Amino acid sequence: xxxxxxxxxxxxxxxxxxxxxxxxxxxxxxxxxxxxxxxxxxxxxxxxxxxxxxxxxxxxxxxxxxxxxxxxxxxxxxxxxxxxxxxxxxxxxxxxxxxxxxxxxxxxxxxxxxxxxxxxxxxxxxxxxxxxxxxxxxxxxxxxxxxxxxxxxxxxxxxxxxxxxxxxxxxxxxxxxxxxxxxxxxxxxxxxxxxxxxxxxxxxxxxxxxxxxxxxxxxxxxxxxxxxxxxxxxxxxxxxxxxxxxxxxxxxxxxxxxxxxxxxxxxxxxxxxxxxxxxxxxxxxxxxxxxxxxxxxxxxxxxxxxxxxxxxxxxxxxxxxxxxxxxxx
Amino acid sequence: xxxxxxxxxxxxxxxxxxxxxxxxxxxxxxxxxxxxxxxxxxxxxxxxxxxxxxxxxxxxxxxxxxxxxxxxxxxxxxxxxxxxxxxxxxxxxxxxxxxxxxxxxxxxxxx
Numbered sequence: 001x002x003x004x005x006x007x008x009x010x011x012x013x014x015x016x017x018x019x020x021x022x023x024x025x026x027x028x029x030x031x032x033x034x035x036x037x038x039x040x041x042x043x044x045x046x047x048x049x050x051x052x053x054x055x056x057x058x059x060x061x062x063x064x065x066x067x068x069x070x071x072x073x074x075x076x077x078x079x080x081x082x083x084x085x086x087x088x089x090x091x092x093x094x095x096x097x098x099x100x101x102x103x104x105x106x107x108x109x110x111x112x113x114x115x116x117x118x119x120x121x122x123x124x125x126x127x128x129x130x131x132x133x134x135x136x137x138x139x140x141x142x143x144x145x146x147x148x149x150x151x152x153x154x155x156x157x158x159x160x161x162x163x164x165x166x167x168x169x170x171x172x173x174x175x176x177x178x179x180x181x182x183x184x185x186x187x188x189x190x191x192x193x194x195x196x197x198x199x200x201x202x203x204x205x206x207x208x209x210x211x212x213x214x215x216x217x218x219x220x221x222x223x224x225x226x227x228x229x230x231x232x233x234x235x236x237x238x239x240x241x242x243x244x245x246x247x248x249x250x251x252x253x254x255x256x257x258x259x260x261x262x263x264x265x266x267x268x269x270x271x272x273x274x275x276x277x278x279x280x281x282x283x284x285x286x287x288x289x290x291x292x293x294x295x296x297x298x299x300x301x302x303x304x305x306x307x308x309x310x311x312x313x314x315x316x317x318x319x320x321x322x323x324x325x326x327x328x329x
Numbered sequence: 330x331x332x333x334x335x336x337x338x339x340x341x342x343x344x345x346x347x348x349x350x351x352x353x354x355x356x357x358x359x360x361x362x363x364x365x366x367x368x369x370x371x372x373x374x375x376x377x378x379x380x381x382x383x384x385x386x387x388x389x390x391x392x393x394x395x396x397x398x399x400x401x402x403x404x405x406x407x408x409x410x411x412x413x414x415x416x417x418x419x420x421x422x423x424x425x426x427x428x429x430x431x432x433x434x435x436x437x438x439x440x
Contacts, residue, residue, distance in 0.1 A: 026407070027382075027406075027407045030404050030406050031361075031366075034406075038367075056378060056379075063383065066383030066384075069383075069387060
């Protein structure tokens, strides 16, 4: 056995389990030897015959994969669609949440706007890379572990078997993906705006920036508001997943709307919602009280109208006749 | 991908299972790797060495082939022989192949 053959056999058998390696090496050596002898018998020099035989056998890693019955792909047809669906779902949800979290943290720590945008973009990119890598890694491991027996083509895992139960709903307009993303983005923007208002202030008085909302609402009232907003986000995702508004969603939507509007109006009536310093600073002292009451009334009506419209919108969407948008365009 | 490549791919798809059947039939008389490769080639089942060798070990692992080392000659060789299960598999595959051949023939317009 010459150096080349020796190296080839080593390369082709090193990844084969120890117990069958000796057997396989001897067999492969005999097969290569036979093939070389056959070429030599027909008049080829031994050196060239060996090269030709080994070149014909091809990449030893490929041969080794054949021996060990190992997949020569990262994620095969058995898991490809599961992997792709999960990755898409996570890539729509997680980066949005991460962007919100990072931006919130940066705003809370008083970072300037450029730094907030910069670290949010960098953070989201990092999250996307990590997400794609780890999800793919898990599926690649799954591909190489679960229930691999030769000749077994049916997926043994219950979650990998597809049935009609998993057909996607035909989505009426207004319940598609864009609506969910729009809801989530709106909630994220609103949350950032509230935090921004507290730490930087939306109103420029001429000398300094001032929050519109009463700073005394922090932390508990605002924390409560954020909890409700997370509930709204969860509901938007749930509606998308379900594919339609149900009476349950309409009720939940109404409860969430009231949970924001009722405390807000109560706070407004008790002069706790808006920043009192804002009015005394911006408006001349003699008319401040009057302006304050007008603004309060307008704000109160605004909150009530938005909440009422939101509740009615939910009910209308629930009982709107189902349309099949497939044939319409 | 050229037309030749596509043709080669389709031919390979069509031939894939037939090598298994040919091996099971030929190995009713014991044979070893390179010798079987030559026999297959001579009988019209052109097969690559790097396809056949792993296939033999896989069929052995699945119990369709038995194996035995022959050390009588200078070069020790692993001889394979079709097992009882292998013979049964060969019978099933042959029946299936005939059924397919009949079905294909019924599709072909008579000349």
